[in-house]
Each structure stands twice: as structure tokens, then as C-alpha cells.
Amino acid sequence: MNVVRRVGLALLAPAIALVVAAIISAFVILAIGEDPLVALRELVNFGDNSASQMQAVAVILNRAIPLFLAGLAVSIGFRMGLFNIGVEGQYRLATIMAAWVGTAVVLPRPVQLLLIIVVAMAVGAIWAGIAGILKVTRGVSEVISTIMLNFIAIGLASYLLTGPFRGTPEGSLTVATEDLPESGRLPGLNGVMASLGLAEPRSELYGFLIPAIVVGVLVAILVKRTRFGFDLKASGLNPTAATASGVNARAMVVKAMLLSGALAGLIGLPDLVGDTYHYGTEFTSGLGFLGIAVALLGRNNPLGIAFGALLFGFLDRAALSLQFAGIPSQVVTIIQGTIVLAVVIANEVARRIAIRQAERTGANLPTARPAAGEQQATVVQ
Amino acid sequence: MRRTRGLSLAAALLVGSLTLAACAEDSSNTDPDEPGGGAAPTSEVSDVRVGLAFDVGGEGDKSFNDSAVAGLELAIEEFGITEQRVSPNDDGSNRAELLSQLAEQGFNPVIAVGFAYDEVIATVAADFPDTTFAQVDGSNAVFDGTSKGPNHTGLLFAEEQGSFLAGVAAALKSQTGTIGFVGGVEIGLIQKFEAGYVAGATAVNPDIVVDVQYISPAGDFSGFGDPARGKILAQGMYDGGADIVYHAAGGSGLGVFQAASESGTLAIGVDSDQYETIGDPALQEVIMTSMLKRVDVAVSEFISAFIDGTVEGGTDIIYDLSVDGVGLSTSGGQIDDIQADIDGFKQQIIDGEITVPTTP
Numbered sequence A: 001m002n003v004v005r006r007v008g009l010a011l012l013a014p015a016i017a018l019v020v021a022a023i024i025s026a027f028v029i030l031a032i033g034e035d036p037l038v039a040l041r042e043l044v045n046f047g048d049n050s051a052s053q054m055q056a057v058a059v060i061l062n063r064a065i066p067l068f069l070a071g072l073a074v075s076i077g078f079r080m081g082l083f084n085i086g087v088e089g090q091y092r093l094a095t096i097m098a099a100w101v102g103t104a105v106v107l108p109r110p111v112q113l114l115l116i117i118v119v120a121m122a123v124g125a126i127w128a129g130i131a132g133i134l135k136v137t138r139g140v141s142e143v144i145s146t147i148m149l150n151f152i153a154i155g156l157a158s159y160l161l162t163g164p165f166r167g168t169p170e171g172s173l174t175v176a177t178e179d180l181p182e183s184g185r186l187p188g189l190n191g192v193m194a195s196l197g198l199a200e201p202r203s204e205l206y207g208f209l210i211p212a213i214v215v216g217v218l219v220a221i222l223v224k225r226t227r228f229g230f231d232l233k234a235s236g237l238n239p240t241a242a243t244a245s246g247v248n249a250r251a252m253v254v255k256a257m258l259l260s261g262a263l264a265g266l267i268g269l270p271d272l273v274g275d276t277y278h279y280g281t282e283f284t285s286g287l288g289f290l291g292i293a294v295a296l297l298g299r300n301n302p303l304g305i306a307f308g309a310l311l312f313g314f315l316d317r318a319a320l321s322l323q324f325a326g327i328p329s330q331v332v333t334i335i336q337g338t339i340v341l342a343v344v345i346a347n348e349v350a351r352r353i354a355i356r357q358a359e360r361t362g363a364n365l366p367t368a369r370p371a372a373g374e375q376q377a378t379v380v381q
Numbered sequence B: 001m002r003r004t005r006g007l008s009l010a011a012a013l014l015v016g017s018l019t020l021a022a023c024a025e026d027s028s029n030t031d032p033d034e035p036g037g038g039a040a041p042t043s044e045v046s047d048v049r050v051g052l053a054f055d056v057g058g059e060g061d062k063s064f065n066d067s068a069v070a071g072l073e074l075a076i077e078e079f080g081i082t083e084q085r086v087s088p089n090d091d092g093s094n095r096a097e098l099l100s101q102l103a104e105q106g107f108n109p110v111i112a113v114g115f116a117y118d119e120v121i122a123t124v125a126a127d128f129p130d131t132t133f134a135q136v137d138g139s140n141a142v143f144d145g146t147s148k149g150p151n152h153t154g155l156l157f158a159e160e161q162g163s164f165l166a167g168v169a170a171a172l173k174s175q176t177g178t179i180g181f182v183g184g185v186e187i188g189l190i191q192k193f194e195a196g197y198v199a200g201a202t203a204v205n206p207d208i209v210v211d212v213q214y215i216s217p218a219g220d221f222s223g224f225g226d227p228a229r230g231k232i233l234a235q236g237m238y239d240g241g242a243d244i245v246y247h248a249a250g251g252s253g254l255g256v257f258q259a260a261s262e263s264g265t266l267a268i269g270v271d272s273d274q275y276e277t278i279g280d281p282a283l284q285e286v287i288m289t290s291m292l293k294r295v296d297v298a299v300s301e302f303i304s305a306f307i308d309g310t311v312e313g314g315t316d317i318i319y320d321l322s323v324d325g326v327g328l329s330t331s332g333g334q335i336d337d338i339q340a341d342i343d344g345f346k347q348q349i350i351d352g353e354i355t356v357p358t359t360p
Helices: A002-031 A036-044 A050-079 A087-104 A109-138 A142-162 A190-195 A209-225 A227-237 A239-244 A249-265 A269-276 A287-297 A302-324 A330-360 A372-380 B002-030 B064-079 B095-104 B115-127 B159-173 B188-204 B227-239 B250-263 B295-308 B336-350
Strands: B049-053 B082-086 B110-113 B133-136 B152-157 B178-185 B209-216 B244-248 B266-271 B287-293 B315-319 B326-328
Touching: A002 A036, A002 A330, A036 A302, A050 A087, A050 A209, A050 A227, A050 A249, A050 A269, A050 A287, A050 A302, A087 A109, A087 A142, A087 A249, A087 A269, A087 A287, A109 A142, A109 A249, A109 A269, A209 A227, A209 A302, A227 A239, A227 A249, A239 A249, A287 A302, A287 A330, A302 A330, A302 B082, A302 B095, B049 B064, B049 B095, B064 B082, B064 B110, B064 B266, B064 B295, B082 B095, B095 B110, B095 B115, B110 B115, B110 B295, B115 B133, B115 B152, B133 B295, B152 B295, B159 B178, B159 B188, B159 B244, B159 B266, B159 B287, B159 B326, B159 B336, B178 B188, B178 B227, B178 B250, B188 B209, B188 B244, B188 B336, B209 B227, B227 B244, B227 B250, B244 B250, B244 B287, B250 B266, B295 B315
Parallel strands: B049 B082, B049 B110, B110 B133, B133 B152, B152 B315, B178 B209, B178 B244, B244 B266, B266 B287
Antiparallel strands: B287 B326
16 A cells, blocks of 8 residues: 555656646747647647658657666766766767777677777766766865866867867868768668568667667666665765765765766767767767756656656657747747756655655655655756 | 545546647647648749758847848748748757658758758758758768769858958958957868958958957857857957957857947958847947858749759859859948958959968
């Protein structure tokens, strides 16, 4: 009973938050003189034939995959009370290094892809690790150091791109690294969809969907079923108690940052190995910051993050359809922002209700305490 | 009691969402597939539907993108076409999807504004061979020797030639012998502006000092939309003795004008006639001239050619000084006294006596 109730409360809070966000967004759309129902229709209108519906699904998934990885990366830090704002710089630097290594060698496809993935994860981990080491040795707040490292990473990536890694000739307007060889490209999943009897979308569904799911499962196991995950959470909730019970808090900070950075390194890969095959001036930026919102939406839970990423992907797809209906696409940004705010507030309210109920029944404090990121999130917001 | 309230709340929500869903169902049944919300034709009615795709943060920049809008509006007035304008999301990740949807929904021609479409437009053009594409600032030729397709036309501008004249004007007007250049992002396109400007200034005064700064490095496009940093850079140049600063920094140019206004110096605008578009009398005073890039002419001429069926495709149309595709604005009358000199240089460029460099 208690468990059912707790799970219900946990699900009810985001559900209410979504409805509240929908209502607020509806008022915003009304205020700019548009019809919220038209907006709603465009949100859910995937087209009238199966090909365009599958295309909408592919667009949503292709957007959700990097967001999911970004959310995972941020959530690892959150779980231990670390705010890794540097995911942005970590994935940009990781992607350009991976793109360069991927063009420098030609190996059999599985080996080449593995190499690209390992390089990306290693670069992301090293870049995040700097902030971790600064924190444990010099007491530098990771919030400050990761923000600063973002500037350095973006500048460094820009230098590498326009200098040693440049693959486009001087004078061309866009600058990019050389394209990955065939063996560095991950085929899409359209063939698989066709063999399942589904209509093939116009764009290729990223093959990186499968590694992303594997990574999600591994992270879920790691944080929920291992000693490391327990230590992570314990250090986040109460560092003093964790230290007293034998957790090396300093080592945990570095480990958490390394893991967070390694996951961040993956963010650019779906695009890199599945679509653009190079890193360039037009490479999608800002995913690291969106990852913070996605992690908050998902309450640092891998399944929740998957849901948050899909929700963002779903809303993002509508940005185009809305414009065709004459509604500015910025509406989507407003909806996304409102949802994140509403979810954070709802989670906090739900937590307080849970505590109060637990106190009233005289039971111990609820075991399902929120993860560290949410407490921090209220400060950040 | 508590539980009942929770239940009824849940029920209310459920009902609410069902009603909303039903409404959505209704409205999609009643007006199926209404065409894109374009402006109503004003004069003669044409069945041409033009899709215009901006770049990130495009519409409303009072400069480059709005110039494309002006061209589109001219075409609407003239031909009564239907139009659909779309912008990509903030990180530009859906540029390909955006062009594809325009083509899929039957918009033809589809005009992409900005070189940022370079990465995707060739693929989309190949996917929709029956749609005519044009790209402002994007050449039909790709650096690896291939083309973006027979149904793609590049609308290019000789920014370096217009910037050369801006450099001439700045050098002629400068009292201190020091002038400045603020670029938005350090990429090839903006370096064309810099190269022309420096060449023009040196042609007038070989000893002139040109202070060149960029707001952000390649790969970080914030430099086109950051007036605060534009202002800091320009302020530094004015403090360092420059009395005229030319900006090629999109929305960041506002900061350059503010810095000029505060230090009682002059600035040169870009792309549109910013004297007319800035909308603030205090800032108007400091805009000595603007380097015009007639995106409006290119867009309206392309639509007109499409309607006449004379679009060649698979090639570039170059707007340079000889066709007044670039040039200097004269609003405000601040360069009237040196107009003869400017025209002299202009003629030399047109005649090929001066070749303006495109890279610094």
C-alpha cells in the first residue's frame, strides 16, 4: 500500500506538472493572439500517411538520443550533488577529437567505431576530470570551473577546427573536419524498420539509438544496483555520513566527474557517426545545457531521463509544424521552459508532502528521498 | 477523505485531457490541411508558393535576414505569391528537416537564407528534384568539386567590393588615421568583409591603422547576436584612437552604434541601410553609411525569374558592384562630400583596375 502510494505520488507530481505547464502555455499562446487548440493539434499531428508518421517518429528519436545521453551525463553529477555545467564543453571537445581520430586511421568498422567511442568518452572524461581534481585538491567549486572550462573547450575546439584539424580548404564559408571514412559510419535503422513492416521514414533513424539504450541500461544498473551507485548517492545526500561509513568522498567526486564527462563525450556521436560524419562550425551546439533540463525532468532516473528526452524531442519536432500553422516556433521554447519549472516545483511539493505524511504516521523518514540535483535545482532556478 | 480528493482531482484531469483531445480531433476534422499561414495576395493572384527559410535567430535582425524579408514582400506585392517563412530551432539542428518539409508541402521555390544551409541543402535538393532551391550566401559549387545540384542556385554577393568602398569612406573621413572593424564570427564570410575594408582603407591612406577584432571564434555563433560584447570591442577601439568603426556582426552591431554614440564618433552599418532600420535618432546620427548587401534584390529577382521560368539552376548569380548588388547607402548625407571619390574607386573595381582581395 505504502509503496503503491509512493509510486503514485511520484508519478502524479510530474503528471500534474505537465498539465499545469500545458495550461500556462495555453495562456501564453492566447496572449500572443493565437489559438492554443491549433497549437495542440500541430503538436500531435504527425501527418496522414504512415511514411510521414514514421518520419515524425524518426525526427523525435534522432533528437531524443543526444538529449538522453546529455541528461544521463548531467544526472551522474546531480546524484552526488555535483553540478556539471561543463557537459557542453566536454562533448564539443570530445566530438572534434573523435572526428579527428576517426579520420586519421582506417580500421575494420566495429573496431573503428569502438575507437571513436572510446576517444570521445576519454576526452570528455579528462575534461570533466579537471574540474573534479580542482575541486578535491583546491576546493574550486565545480560550478565555476566547469563554466570556465566550457569557454576554454569551445575556444580550443574552434582553434583545432580552423587549424590542425581543418578538412575544408581556406576560403570556404563553413569549416569542418574531414569526413569519416565509410568504416567510421554507423548505418541507420531504416532497414530494420522496413523489415519490421514499418514504413521507412525520409530521414535515416540514427543507428546510435541502440548504443544509447545500452548505455542507459548500464547506467541504470550502475547507479541502482552497485556499490558505486550507492556510494554516489550516499555522498550526494550526506557527505559527512558517507565519509563516516567509509566512503572516500574525494575519490567519489573525481570518479563522478570522470563518469559524467565520459557520458558527455557520447553526446555528439549520434550526429557524427550517423549523419554529418564531420565536426564543423554548423555542428549542433547547446545540447549540454539542454541536458541539464532533461536531467531535471527525469529526476536523475535513467528511465525518467529517457522520457524527458522524448518529450523534448516531441516538442522540438512541433517547432516546424507550428510555424506552418502561423504560430511562432518560440512557443516550443516557452512550453519546454514551463514544463521544466513546473516539474521541479511539483517534485519539491511532492517531496514535502511525502515527508509530512511520513512524520504524521510516525514512521521513519521516507527512504525515497529525492536526488541531490533537485535540491540544487531549486537553488539554480 | 484525502484519497477521495486525490481521486477526484485525477478524474477531473483525465476528463479535461479527454476534452482537449476531442477538441483537437474536431478542429482537425473541420479544416483539413489548410495551407501555410501566408499573407493574402494583394494584387494579381499567383499560385506560386514561396518557402523562405531563415537561419537561427533570423527574422527581425534589422539587417541581413530582414533584407530577405523585404525582397519577399516586394515579390508578394508584385506577383501576389503565397509565402511561408520558417526558422530553425535555436541550435539549427533541424535545418534539413525544415527545407524538406517546405518542399514536401509543395512550396516552390524554396529559398534558404544563409551559408549555414551549406551542410544540408545539397542532400535536400537531391531528394526533391522537382523543387527549385536558392541559397543566399551559398555557392552552387562545393569545395570538393561537386555541385549542390541542377535545381540549386547560389545567390552570392561581392561583400569585399562593398566593404572596399566602406574602407575608402572610412579612410577619407577619419581624422585620427585609425579606424576599426568589428566582425561577428571569425569565419570565411566575415573575413571577406574585413579583407575588402582593409584594402579600401589602405588604397586611400597606406599608413592607416586598422584595428580588427572578432566577437567570437569560428564554431561559436554567439558573435552575431551579442550587442554587449560588440559594444565592448568597439569601445576599446574608440578609446584606442579609432574614430570610425565598421561592423559586420549582425545583431551585435547595435552595440557598436551605442559605443560610437557614447564616445561621439562614427560607425558604418552593414547589409541593410541601418540608418533607416535602426529606429533610434541618437544612433542614427553616428551611422555614417552602411555597406548595402542587396539580399532583397536577389530574393525578389529570383522569385521573378522563377515565375518567368528563366531560372537556370546549377549555377551562381553574383551580385557585385557592377549590378549594384553591393554598395554604400547615402541616407543621412554624411558621405555626400566624398561621393565622387567613392564613385571613382567603384568604377575602377568594375573596370577590373582594382582587384579586391577576399581573404585578409
